[in-house]
Amino acid sequence: MATEAKTKHDQKFLEGVYKEMMLYRRFEEKVNLAYQKGKFAGFLHLHIGQEALCVGVQRSLLPNDYVISGYRSHTQAIAKGIDPKAVMAELFGKKVGACGGKGGSMHMFSKELRFLGGHGIVGGQCPLAAGVGFAIRYNKTDDVIVCYLGDAATNQGQFFEAMNMAATWELPVLYIIENNRYGMGTDIRRTTSVDKLAKRALAFDMDHSEVDGMDFLKVHEHVSGIVAKMRKKQKPHLLEAMTYRYRGHSVSDPQTYRTKEEVAEYQKRDPIIGLGELIKKNKFATDEELKAWDRQIRDDLQAMEDYADASPKPPIEDAYKHVYAD
Numbered sequence: 477m478a479t480e481a482k483t484k485h486d487q488k489f490l491e492g493v494y495k496e497m498m499l500y501r502r503f504e505e506k507v508n509l510a511y512q513k514g515k516f517a518g519f520l521h522l523h524i525g526q527e528a529l530c531v532g533v534q535r536s537l538l539p540n541d542y543v544i545s546g547y548r549s550h551t552q553a554i555a556k557g558i559d560p561k562a563v564m565a566e567l568f569g570k571k572v573g574a575c576g577g578k579g580g581s582m583h584m585f586s587k588e589l590r591f592l593g594g595h596g597i598v599g600g601q602c603p604l605a606a607g608v609g610f611a612i613r614y615n616k617t618d619d620v621i622v623c624y625l626g627d628a629a630t631n632q633g634q635f636f637e638a639m640n641m642a643a644t645w646e647l648p649v650l651y652i653i654e655n656n657r658y659g660m661g662t663d664i665r666r667t668t669s670v671d672k673l674a675k676r677a678l679a680f681d682m683d684h685s686e687v688d689g690m691d692f693l694k695v696h697e698h699v700s701g702i703v704a705k706m707r708k709k710q711k712p713h714l715l716e717a718m719t720y721r722y723r724g725h726s727v728s729d730p731q732t733y734r735t736k737e738e739v740a741e742y743q744k745r746d747p748i749i750g751l752g753e754l755i756k757k758n759k760f761a762t763d764e765e766l767k768a769w770d771r772q773i774r775d776d777l778q779a780m781e782d783y784a785d786a787s788p789k790p791p792i793e794d795a796y797k798h799v800y801a802d
């Protein structure tokens with residue numbers, strides 16, 4: 477993150493953002509370790525490195541707005557208001573989990589909090605977001621829906637169909653491409669004819685832009701502007717956020733498609749370290765205080781893991797419940 481010397485933001489705001497991003501980083505590290513210890517199985521896609529985007533976007537929204545995403549979405553679910561304890565317990569397959577322990581890593585969901593998943597089909601969330609956009613328009617509210625998708629998801633047919641509908645019907649959908657440069661292990665430049673993915677909006681005469689997804693302040697300012705416009709006049713927007721994932725695609729990825737040097741280069745622009753520097757430069761906190769916040773977060777996460785560990789699995793009678801919506 478590019479650090480400015482002076483900031484217009486106050487101490488409380490930046491402290492909150494820093495702690496939130498640090499919570500997401502430590503959360504993902506914690507569940508990664510738990511997975512390696514065999515505490516739960518299945519897929520696990522970590523969001524480490526992409527925290528600034530999640531926090532910057534969420535802080536540009538109102539509680540009534542909707543968020544829908546792919547499978548790399550533990551932290552986006554927490555940002556939308558799902559208790560991190562419930563997300564942890566869901567990963568552990570426990571009844572107190574966000575989806576009763578039946579969804580696991582890829583399927584966090586909360587109807588009440590308007591976090592609509594957690595989807596494993598690459599790009600599958602795009603037409604669902606258009607559907608929610610249609611409902612918003614039909615019900616004449618000024619809510620918006622944010623639909624996160626990966627760079628590789630922009631090569632999926634559903635993405636184009638959804639973009640066409642959203643543009644034609646002027647639906648308030650903000651499609652955000654988290655361009656972390658790779659699909660599972662394929663560099664996006666090998667599979668894509670355009671240099672900028674946001675340009676794909678041109679085919680639909682749709683508003684589009686790009687933002688540095690490694691910088692919380694830039695994301696927050698840019699997305700707040702887009703959302704304010706969408707509330708005034710309903711229409712979709714395609715935003716390409718340049719970001720990077722530090723870990724493999726999922727936990728079983730040998731990462732032969734990139735070098736350690738490349739990862740290290742991105743880590744030099746780490747959004748959390750960058751914000752910490754800004755906080756220190758503005759004398760909002762000292763190095764010791766930042767470390768103390770981190771220690772508190774680690775303690776809180778340990779308590780969450782203990783809670784998830786100690787909680788029961790769903791009983792066998794629950795097996796046929798929620799197969800179809802109630």
Ligand SMILES: Cc1ncc(C[n+]2csc(CCOP(=O)(O)OP(=O)(O)O)c2C)c(N)n1
Pocket residue numbers: 548596597598599625626627628629630632654656658659660725
């Ligand atoms: C329709 C479909 N095709 C293929 C897959 C297998 N798959 C899972 S993740 C993935 C890569 C997606 O990469 P990207 O959209 O860039 O998201 P990222 O993992 O980088 O967040 C693929 C091909 C799938 N889940 N669904």
Ligand SMILES: [Mg+2]
Pocket residue numbers: 626627628654655656657658659
């Ligand atoms: Mg990607």
